[in-house]
Structures are given as structure tokens and as C-alpha cells.
Amino acid sequence: QFAIDSQQVEYIHLLNRESTHNFIRNNKVAKFVFSRWKKMQYKRFYHVATSALQKDNYNLWDLQPVVKQIQKYYHEADMIVCAPGGICMGGFQNWYHLFYLKLAQRMNKPLAYYGRSFGPFPTETTLNRQFKKLSLELLHYFTFNSIRDKKTEALAQELSIDYVPTLDSAFLDTPQAELPKEIVRLNGAPYMVFVPNLLTWHYAYKDVDKKTILSFYNQLADSIVEKYPDYHLVMLPQTFNSAESNDILLFQEIANIRKDTRIVVMPDCYSSDIQQRIIHDAKFVVGARYHSIVFSINQAVPFIALSYEHKITGLLQTLGKEDCMIDITEIFKSEDTIQHAVSTFKQMLPELKADVTAQIEAKERTYECFKQFIKRNNL
Numbered sequence: 001q002f003a004i005d006s007q008q009v010e011y012i013h014l015l016n017r018e019s020t021h022n023f024i025r026n027n028k029v030a031k032f033v034f035s036r037w038k039k040m041q042y043k044r045f046y047h048v049a050t051s052a053l054q055k056d057n058y059n060l061w062d063l064q065p066v067v068k069q070i071q072k073y074y075h076e077a078d079m080i081v082c083a084p085g086g087i088c089m090g091g092f093q094n095w096y097h098l099f100y101l102k103l104a105q106r107m108n109k110p111l112a113y114y115g116r117s118f119g120p121f122p123t124e125t126t127l128n129r130q131f132k133k134l135s136l137e138l139l140h141y142f143t144f145n146s147i148r149d150k151k152t153e154a155l156a157q158e159l160s161i162d163y164v165p166t167l168d169s170a171f172l173d174t175p176q177a178e179l180p181k182e183i184v185r186l187n188g189a190p191y192m193v194f195v196p197n198l199l200t201w202h203y204a205y206k207d208v209d210k211k212t213i214l215s216f217y218n219q220l221a222d223s224i225v226e227k228y229p230d231y232h233l234v235m236l237p238q239t240f241n242s243a244e245s246n247d248i249l250l251f252q253e254i255a256n257i258r259k260d261t262r263i264v265v266m267p268d269c270y271s272s273d274i275q276q277r278i279i280h281d282a283k284f285v286v287g288a289r290y291h292s293i294v295f296s297i298n299q300a301v302p303f304i305a306l307s308y309e310h311k312i313t314g315l316l317q318t319l320g321k322e323d324c325m326i327d328i329t330e331i332f333k334s335e336d337t338i339q340h341a342v343s344t345f346k347q348m349l350p351e352l353k354a355d356v357t358a359q360i361e362a363k364e365r366t367y368e369c370f371k372q373f374i375k376r377n378n379l
Contacts, residue, residue, distance in 0.1 A: 041066060050095040053102060054130055061103070070103065079377060080104040083114030084148070084169045086290070086311060089138070090119040091203055093131050101138050112144035114373065115169045117311045119155045144376055146369045149314020166369030167318060168294045171362045175273035182266055183234070183278055190283050191232035191264070192224065197288035198250045199308055208332045216331075217254060219342045220286065225262065227349045231283060233260070236275060237268040238289045247289070284352045288328070297321075300359040302352035304345065318365070319358045
């Protein structure tokens with residue numbers, strides 16, 4: 001059995017019903033447990049879980065009811081797997097994420113950190129330094145650690161951390177799905193997929209004005225419409241249920257500003273399989289969300305990646321596709337840097353080409369890591 005930490009996962013692709021069989025080998029069963037707690041019960045649990053980490057005092061964990069319930073699941077499991085996901089251990093400093101890992105370490109359970117990114121580790125404050133200390137302890141404890149981007153690999157080498165290179169777990173699958181009705185209604189008209197990202201939810205963009213970000217995306221949309229006037233712009237949400245980073249609210253705001261009948265804002269109810277089918281039939285993708293780029297590569301569809309953090313940059317470095325990327329991490333510092341990015345975008349649009357080589361390499365690297373995971377853990 002496995003205990004799976006699915007907290008903070010952008011796409012729990014390995015847990016999709018279509019690919020659950022990947023986790024079943026030699027009659028060993030992956031058991032999925034989802035707990036729902038009352039709001040007050042959760043608040044107490046969260047306080048105990050995180051304050052113990054921050055103070056290096058774990059006695060209260062043994063008394064807290066929710067922690068005891070999780071310990072029971074962990075005790076029954078042969079291995080704890082945290083897979084896949086973003087930089088919760090690093091830039092976002094997610095103590096809740098760290099709790100699940102530290103609990104497994106304290107119970108001496110085999111612990112796999114599969115297909116993730118981590119870092120950077122700031123040290124300005126006492127809590128920063130405590131988070132880094134605990135993170136490094138865990139990174140050296142993991143019984144299996146696979147990394148999905150080049151920048152995290154470089155950090156692992158600097159810290160002398162053992163790892164297996166991989167890419168995003170979505171490359172393990174080639175999903176099949178029907179086109180949703182919103183695309184069918186286009187009656188075969190050409191379309192591209194446009195996935196902006198509000199960014200103000202991200203720790204690196206807290207000081208960037210929302211109007212500036214909206215203006216940037218509108219300028220990109222203007223460039224797309226100018227170059228491809230017959231194309232629909234399909235806006236495909238990849239997050240939901242968050243006041244700060246709800247994609248569909250951002251897309252609707254852009255659509256209301258533009259008042260362009262060529263814009264199609266997709267609902268946020270479609271699985272990753274359906275999203276990949278939408279991207280499969282698109283002429284190209286412009287994405288400031290990590291999985292919009294992952295899905296483009298997996299479907300061998302041309303793309304321009306708007307890289308807002310190192311997981312996108314690292315993915316494209318691994319595949320030698322940096323020429324398909326605009327680094328937007330520093331562009332909002334001045335109007336000149338924004339206009340330079342827009343100008344670069346316009347130059348890239350006519351050059352877009354599909355790359356089956358990148359698709360094949362991504363799949364091969366991901367499958368090789370998964371085979372090592374199976375072999376090392378006798379699954």
C-alpha cells in the first residue's frame with residue numbers, strides 16, 4: 001500500500017482513473033484515502049502541524065486527533081509517496097506540505113518525493129532558516145527522489161542530494177478523450193489555446209500591479225489576432241476555487257475588456273485528458289501555466305511558453321526548447337522590458353513549429369524514471 005500526499009498538486013495525473021493501473025504491480029494495491037474535516041477541526045490541526053515544525057517540538061503531534069489519524073494511515077502503508085507537484089518545498093515555503101513529509105520521516109517510513117521541483121531556500125528570517133533546515137533534512141532522507149526540471153537538478157547537485165532525473169508525470173500517459181461541446185461548436189474553425197496567469201498570487205509578483213499584467217496579456221492577444229485573424233482564442237483554465245489564482249475569473253475579465261467574439265472562455269470542469277484533447281487540435285498554444293506547456297509538448301503542438309518561475313524554464317532547458325520561451329520573471333520592472341517581451345513574442349509567432357522529437361524525449365525520460373521507481377522499490 002501507498003499513502004499518497006496529494007496536497008498542493010496542480011494535476012494529480014498519476015491518480016487519474018485512466019492511469020491508476022500504473023501504480024498497481026505484483027498484486028500490490030494503491031489505496032487512496034481522502035479525509036474531510038470540519039473547519040474548526042482543520043484549523044486546530046493546521047496550527048499544531050505547522051507550529052511543531054517551526055519550533056522543532058513534535059510532542060503535540062502525538063496528541064492531535066487528525067495527526068493521529070494520518071499516522072494510522074502511514075503506519076499501514078509500506079511507502080509514503082509525494083507526487084507530483086510544484087515548489088511547495090522552496091519558494092512558497094508551504095509548512096503544511098512539509099508536515100506530511102516530516103511525519104513520515106519521524107515514523108521511519110520509506111518516503112519518495114516523485115517528479116517534483118524544490119527551492120530556492122531564502123534565509124532572511126528565522127522561519128526561512130528553519131524551513132530550509134527541515135527541507136534539507138528531508139531531501140537527504142528521501143528513499144527515492146526524482147526531479148522534473150534542470151534548475152532543481154542543479155540545486156540538488158550543489159547540495160549533494162541524490163536524485164533521478166525525470167519530467168512531469170503527465171508524459172507517462174497519452175490520453176484519449178472527446179472534444180467538449182464548446183470546441184465542437186466551432187465547426188472545424190481554426191483555434192489556438194491561450195492560457196494567461198494572473199501572477200499576483202505568486203510570491204515573486206506581489207508588488208506587480210494587476211492592470212500592468214492585464215495590459216501585457218492584451219498586447220499578446222492583439223499580436224495573435226493581427227497575425228492570425230481567422231483563429232479563435234480558446235482560453236483554457238487550469239486552476240479553480242481560489243480567489244487569487246482562479247483562471248476563469250481572469251479569462252472572463254480579459255474577454256470583457258476585449259469584447260471579441262473570437263474569444264472562447266472554457267469552463268473549469270474539464271479533466272486533464274480533455275484539456276490535452278483540446279490542445280491536440282489547436283494550431284498552437286501560448287501559456288503562462290506550467291501544464292499548458294507540458295500538455296503542448298505531450299501532444300506535439302507548437303507553443304510559446306511564458307515562463308514565470310523555474311519549473312517552466314527547467315523543463316524547456318531539459319528538452320532544449322528554450323527558443324520557445326519568453327522569460328517573464330523580470331519584465332514587469334519597466335515599460336521598456338514589457339515592450340521588449342511583446343516584440344519578441346511577435347517575432348516568434350510566425351516561426352512556430354511542432355516538435356515530435358521533444359515529445360519523444362519527454363516520454364522516454366519520464367518512463368525511464370518510472371521504471372527505476374518500480375525497480376528500486378520492488379513493486
